[in-house]
Each structure stands twice: as structure tokens, then as C-alpha cells.
Amino acid sequence: MSRKNGFIQELVKNRILFLMLLPVLVYFFINNYLPMIGIYYAFVRFDFNTSLFKLDFVGLQNFDFLWKSGKLLELTYNTIGYNAIFIILGNVLSITVAILVSEVKSKWFKKITQSVLFLPYFVSFVILSVIVFNIFNYEHGVLNTVLKSLGADPVDVYSKPKLWILLIVVFYLWKSFGYSMVIYLASITGIGEDYYEAAKIDGANTFQRAWHITLPMLKNTFVILLLFSLGSIMKGQFDLFYQMVGNNGLLYSTTDILDTYVYRSLKVTFDMGMATAAGVYQSLFGFTLIIVVNGIIRKINKEYALF
Amino acid sequence: MVSRVKKTAGVALSLALTASVFTACSSNNNGNNAGASSEPAKSSAPASSSASSSASASASASASPAGLDTSKKVHLQFYMLGNAPKDLPKVEAEINKMAEADLNATVTFNFTTWTDWDQKYKLLLSTGQDVDLIFTADWTQYQQYAKKGAFLPLDDLLPKAAPKLNEFVPKDMWDAVKINGKIYTMPATYQEYVTNGFVWREDLRKKYDLPTPVDIPTFEAYMEGIKKNEPSIQPVAFGSDVKGSLNDTFLDVYRKKVGALAYGMFASYDKPAEITSYWGSPEQLEDLKRFKSWQDKGYFSKNELNEKTTNQDKLVNGTAAAMMGDNPTRYNQTNSNMKTLHPDWELGYTPFAVTTGYATPVHPIHNGFAIPASSKNAERALAFYEKMVTDKRYNQLTEYGFEGVNYTVDNGYYKMLGDANTNGFPREAMQGWAWRNPEFMLFEPSYDGVKKIFDELDKVQKPDIYTGFAEDYTEYQAERSALEQVEKQYLYPLLAGQVKDVDAGVKTFMDKAKKAGLDKIQEAYKKQWLAYLSEAGIQ
């Protein structure tokens, strides 16, 4: 009762703020919360002529296909492994480049490079995969043509699963680091010039300024990026993996993630129960992880925590 | 229903919003349950109401004795796969003028495009959208959808709403499309062949005096000859779908497989009831070793599994010299595409019928139109579809566009005006395969070659006994999905000749497949297949 009172009091006190927030809340309620009813599909057997809540309840049967192949552990491991590398390297790279770009003195150089580094974001993985195939193709790819002309043996890149771990990471970084770099750049822009002036007077050089002023100021942004990527650690980058690897089973041992597995498995079976089940598994995983990590962040510094 | 949604939205705005915020927060350990169980009635309401309304529509239809009632104006939603032609709005307007006069109905022609068409097809049928007519084929899984109740049974409606069409389609075709004893689709009557045949570069064959491919040994000799004489050309192109373009095609011509039986099951056309597992058999091992030897000899690319260019494109541009299988129509198209680029090149074709001694014309299931169970205008949709097929004005307009604008008839042949890019409605631009009417069909002169092949095939035609089989995989769909993955991961590299030790590779594949539940699937599948054969009276 008292809690409710508190809420109403708050509602009255901050009514303008509530009103400003309302459209967003309504949007997410309609757009995201209402469709969550569909999670129920994960636990029933689908049928065309029966409505959702009259369908047969089948318990966890729709989850069966995830472990029937004996690959669930491997897939989970791959997915998390790749995402962990993506998160670490992606952030290191984009923070470094953002600092470098922001510290460069020449204005036009700064402007041009910023735009150029953002370019790869516009190339879709479908098109990239065509280019990559042109480079690595065994018979007449660019790489082997060069190797042969140098007298070296040609390399069959498409039969080396281990190598693809590296390639996938490189392609990911190439395409996406521009996006987070822009975010970091914007954050750097927001840092007051007076901090730097003060540091200069104290005799700090460029490296020291970057290390002691810029980096700490980016912590907040970093935490946000981190929490969002952790929440979807079991999902993501379907296009990258699917387009690059395609039908080549030789590479699956190192390049198969949950999303590609689910896509391939369910393309032949039109069962929405199983697709939903896979999504539930991914969500639960991300959810648990987030609760833990957010808890840790909260302990360290309450302000940085997301909720 | 609308008011119900509005009311919900209103509630959401004022009250439920704050409540759900607390639900989401306080129960965040099982937040999915909170969201899922909060308002069950809402999502079930529309689905059940549309289902019952369609049921009552069909009930009232069968109750009315006076044939088609066109007193009420209706608007039909027609769904076809693929891309819409540029001139569609004009054609649609013209059709609507006629349909309004004839049937008091108007229609919208919708196209799914090829982007995620399978996804969209599934969504259209499973979420109760306004769809009155939708394309069906074996490759859109007509049998499964029909079996699961996605379409309306047409048996009682046809004689009343579309008597002409009912007469026009031969009875054996109506019988052939039946699933569980009911008609769910209106089949196309034009008889064509989509069976495979060897395709090769005839000019190169002549130049180096190589044997004409008619079976596997001669095809191998041809590839060997190309490899020797034209080292820069890849002797044969398969593309990344090696299962379809290599293994299935091979089984088709070499072992006379009855059809695309799934899960590694095999039965020959002559003895369909003797169904065995091809996977793990000595025959499979033998075939895989053969494919491996092709790979070792460099007949196809080491990276075939990642190939991005279509086989036809590689042939046309001279980077590949053969395909193991393609159908007569597409061979003809590839040939004429090649001739425009390289007038002195030529493609040869041998239908597999030369080797196997029989050819199966397309099964009636191959092209058709169904009425979804959720349609509210089933009768009018049938009547309209009857017009599309049997009325020359409707038919030719939707197949070829406007005469004089999009095409002319020259000496009995179809002649497109302009080229495929500038013409707003090239031949069969609405993908009108299903409503083709042999009496009204117009062909391009280049099609004569195909007709000649068809005539040859007609002489040895036998019925397609596979496509009528409607598999029901409900009881093993988890295993089926798991198996799909195993197949891609362990079998595809074997097929592409990428596994050094074939024996060990097959063993790994079979181990993994068994773990995924292969035995259970094969057993159930076999049972269903035999039941189908005995029901259909096939020995």
C-alpha cells in the first residue's frame, strides 16, 4: 500500500517527465511486450486450424532438436567464443582508432579518414562473401594466382577450419568497428576541453592524456556497449557466418553458431515451435549472464549499471 | 475484432502499462512466463474467429442450392510467388473491369518476391491473413501444408462454383492431387517435363572428337577429354548444392531412383516397394568414391561448396563445359543465352530417358492454386480462378500482357515487343505456370526445340509415382532437423570429394546420423511410403 502511494506521489510530482517517457513505454509495450505472448509457441505443437492457447502442450519437446544432433555444447561454445572475441577486440580496436583519429591535428585528414573508416559498415555480408570467394577461390582466386606466380604452392583456404576463426573475426571487425568507433568519437567530443587544458599545464604528454583522461571518460559508453553485446551473446551475426561459410560443411566445426544451426535445421521443417524454442534458449542464456554482470557492475559503481 | 484491439490499446495506454512494468521487474527471473500468460484471450481470439467464419462460409456455401451467388461484391487477394511485372497495375485494372462485370468481384494480385518467399508463404498461411488464392507446388510443400490443414478441401465446392474448370481438368489429375482423399489444389493441365538430362558444349565435343554423353561412362569420357584439351575450363559445374545437382541427379540416371525420397532412402522406379537405406550401403560408398575420383582428376572445383555463380552462368560464359543435369526448358534458355553472347558456341542435350528408358511428365501437384482455409470468399475465388484458366481474355492477358503493347502474334508464334528489360510484361511475367491453358498458349520460335524433346519423351512416358506421397514428419521432426545439420556437415564434403579417406568419412557420417535418430526416421518414413504405395495401388 505504501509502495503504491509512493508511486502515485512520484507520478504526480514528475508528471511531465512521465508524459515525456510515455510514448516510448507504450511503443515498447505494443511492439515488444505483446508479441512475447508468442513465446508460448515454444511449448506447444503448432497446427494451422487451432488458436495458440488451444494447441497441444508438449512441454520441452520442441527443444529436443537442439541436443539431438549432439552439437548443443559445441554450438554454445562457438557462439560465446566468437562473441567474446568480437566484444574484446571490437572495443579495443574502436577505442584505439577513435582516440587516434580525435588526436590527429590535421582537420581535413581527420574528416576524410573518419568517413572512410565508416565505409565498410555499408557493405552487406552477401556482397562481401562474393568478393572473399574471389580472393580465396582455390583454382583462380587472387591469392592463389599471386602465390603461383611467385612459385609457391596454392592454398585451399576453404578446407582449413582453424583459419576461418581468424578470417571471421577479421571480417567482423572490418565491417563493424566503424560503428562503435563513431560512438566513441562522439563520447570523446563530449569530454570538456578544460580537462585537457589542465593536463597540458601539468605537463602530460599526448599518450598520458589519452590514458588518464580520455579512456576513463569512455568507461560509461563502454559499459553500455558491453551490456548490450552480452545480452545477445548467444545470438547475432547470422549473416556473417551464413554468407561466408554457406554449404561448406568442412568448416562447420569452427564456424557453426546457434543461429546458423537453427536456420539450417528449420529451413526444411516449418515448425514455429522449434524456432521459438531456440530463441528462448538464447534469451535465457543472455538474460542470466546480464543479471550477473549488471550485478557486478552495480557493486563496483552504481552509476554505470544499466538498471 | 477491431474494436477489441482498440479497447486493448486503450487499456494498455491507461492502466495495464504501469502494471506490466511491475510484472516485468518483479518477476525478472521468469520474465518470459509473465509476458506469456498475462493476456491469453487476445491472441487466440482472431485466429479462432477467422477459422470459424471460414467454416461457416463453406457451410453456407454447400447449403445454397442455386449455384454461385454473386449478389454481394467481394474483393479477392491473389498470391503468387516471385516478382511482380512492371505493367501489373494495368493488367490488374483490366482484369478487374472484366471480373466485376462477370463475377461482381475485384482482385489484387500480390507477389511475394523471391526474398524470403518461403518464410512469407509460411506466415501468410499460418497467421490467418486475407488470402483467397495461393500458388502451390511440390517444392512449396503442398503435400505437407494440405496434410496439416492449411488449405480448404475443394471437392464439394468445385462442381458448384467452378463447373467449367471441374470439367476442364481431367479426372485423373483431380485424383492425383488428392491428399488424404481430398482435393486441395487446382492443378495445371499443361503437360511438360522437368526431368533431367546431360548438358554439354557440343562445339567443344566436336572439336576434340569426344563421345556424346548419354550415360555416366560417356559423360566421364567427355569430362576427361575437356580436362585434357581445355585445362582452363572446368569440365563440369555443380554449384554449392551438391546434394541436388550431383548426388540426386546421379542416382536419377545411374540407379533410376523413383523420386526425391528423403533421409538417404532409396527405391528404384521399377521396384518402388523395395525401399532400403542408400546411406551406409556399399552402393553409396562406390558412388562417393567415384565423385572423389572426379574431384581428384579436377573435373570440378575444390571449392564447389562455396561457389557463388550459377552453373548456367558459368556455362554461358565459358568457364564450365557441362552440367550433369538440367531440364529441357532451362537447357533451351541457357543455349539461347549463350548464342547471343557467343554465336559460334553450341550446347548439346541428352535426356536421361535415353539411359533409363522412361521419362515422367510433371505431376499435377507440380503447379496449382489452392484456397487457404482462412479465405472468406472461397466460392468467388474458385469462380475467378476458373475464368483465369478457361476464359481466353483473362488467360492471355495474365500470361502475356496486352497484345500489341507487350507482344504480338506472329505466324502463330509469340513475339515480345522490345526486350525483357523495357517490356513491362514479358512472356509469363506473372509466373503464370499454374493457370496455363494448352489451348491458349503461345510459344516463342526458340521453344520448338523443347517441344521436340518433349515429343521424344512422350514416347517413353511413365507416370510420376513419387510426388503424390505426402510425408507426415510430426512424430520425428526433432530428429529430422538434427539430421539436416549432420547431412550438411558430414555428407556434403564427401559428395564434393573433399574428404581424403572416404570409408572413414562415411563411417563418421553414419555415426553422427544414427545419433541424430536416423534409424527412427527411416523406419517411420518407410512405413509411410509403403502405406502410400498400397493405398495408391502402385506395385
Next chain:
Amino acid sequence: MRIKEDRTSVWFQILAHVIVIAGCILCILPFVLILSASFSSNASIIQGGYSLWPKDFSLEGYKVIFQVPDEVLRAYGVTTLVTVVGTTLGLLLMTMAGYVLQRKDFKYRNVFSFFIYFTTLFGGGLVPYYMLINNYLKFTDSYYALIWPSLMTPFLIILMRSFISSAVPDEVIESSKIDGAGDFLIYWRIVMPLAIPGLATIGLFLALHYWNDWFSSALFINSTAKYQLQFYLYNIINTSSFLSSIGAGAGIILSDGVPTETMKMSMAVVVTGPILFLYPFVQRYFVKGLTIGAVKG
């Protein structure tokens, strides 16, 4: 001491230039390949692969696209309209939310942040969403179906919250409140001008999101007149991959032929070309000191 600082900063400048230039080359290479392919003949691509300079200069890809230009031009119109309307509306709503959620005196800000964030973790999947748009919101085949799905994302809202809280010191808001300014007025007059770099970033991302969207067209649009620009590119790519995957047994022949490699690349250039200029435009808001100047002014 003066000299020492100069030396490190010279080193820093050299290092920065080298790394950034190397990165730029890597980033620009594929673009050169795509551009060159779009000006090549299809035969030369299939025979010889991609090259940095067209081996066989040809405009055939562009000709196919622009011979009948109305489709592409109309798609430009649709995408531009959707991008402008969606970005403006989304930006307004998201900045308001971001502002409210970072107000320290707003008691339930964490609860609501979680309410928004939670949607990134759980979703009902495609089928319920499809039903929401088509059966309940009735957006089928309308511009709403293109604008609504991308209007806001939790990520951008939380990012906005962080941008505002770091760009606008609490004291500024406090003192404005003491001056008697209402919450909305503070947001509109004080917070918005201060958060310009953040606004530019979020606006850029949202605009890119709208520009790159093709999935909404694929799912919810039936009439070709309302297709987004990107959808044309994806549809070309998907049509050819469909044709190569479907096999001979389906017996499919398309009347307008198979899209060629050149056509794909030309379409990629046509579709991405204009939006590339958005970044340089937004860039000028990423200038240091902008925030400070605004506070003083």
C-alpha cells in the same frame, strides 16, 4: 620539458597517421572492387573475377537499372520519406526518453530503463510480430509498416541517456529548476542544444537503420510502389540465389532472366551511394568544444 612534450606528440602524430591510413586502405579496397565490378561487363567478372580496375569497361549493369528508371527513382522517394519521417520522430521520442531516464530525481528511472532494456533479451519471434503488424495494427502494405518497426531501439535510448548525462551537468538542470523552468522546457531549451554531438550520432544511426532496412518491405509490403530502395538490391541478390538453389526439378524459368553479377554490383552502388554522404554531413557536429561553447552561450 617543452621539447619532451613536443617529441612524444610528434611520435604520436606519426603513429596515428600510419595506423589510420593503413586502416583506411583496408576499408576502401572492397569499395573499389565493387565500383570497378559495377563498370565491368558480366562476362569479364565471371571469367576473370573482380579487379581493381574494370578489365572490360561496360555500363550494362547501370543500363538495366536506369533503362526504366521509375522503379528505382520511386524507391529513392520511399526510402527518403521513411528515413526523414522515422528519424525525426524517433529522435524526438528517444531524446525525451533519454533525458527523463537520466534525471537523477526521477525515482523509477532504473525500473523503466530495465523495462526498455529487457526487450533486447526476450522476444516472441517472427510469427507473433508478423501478426502484430498485420492482424492487430493493420499496417499491411502501408508506410506505417516501414516506419514503425525501426522507430526506436533500446540501445539508442540507453546510449542517448548516457550522452545526455555526460554532456549536461546535473548542476545545469538543478539551477534551471530553481529558475522555475519546467521539465519540458529544460529539455527543449537547455538539454537539446547541449547534447548535439549525441543527437547527431543517434540520428545518424537511426537514419542508417532506416536507409538499410529491407526486411520490412519483404514482410509487410505487397505493392511494388512502396518498396524500399535496399529491397531492390536484396531482391536481386535473392532472386539469383533462389534460382541457383531451386534445382532443375522445379522447372522454373523467369521471364526477365537471371540478374547478372554486374547488375548486383551496380545496384549496390546505386543504393549505398547517396547515404555515404550523410556521415560527412553529420561529422561537423563532432567538433570538440561545441558543448562548452553552448553552455557559455
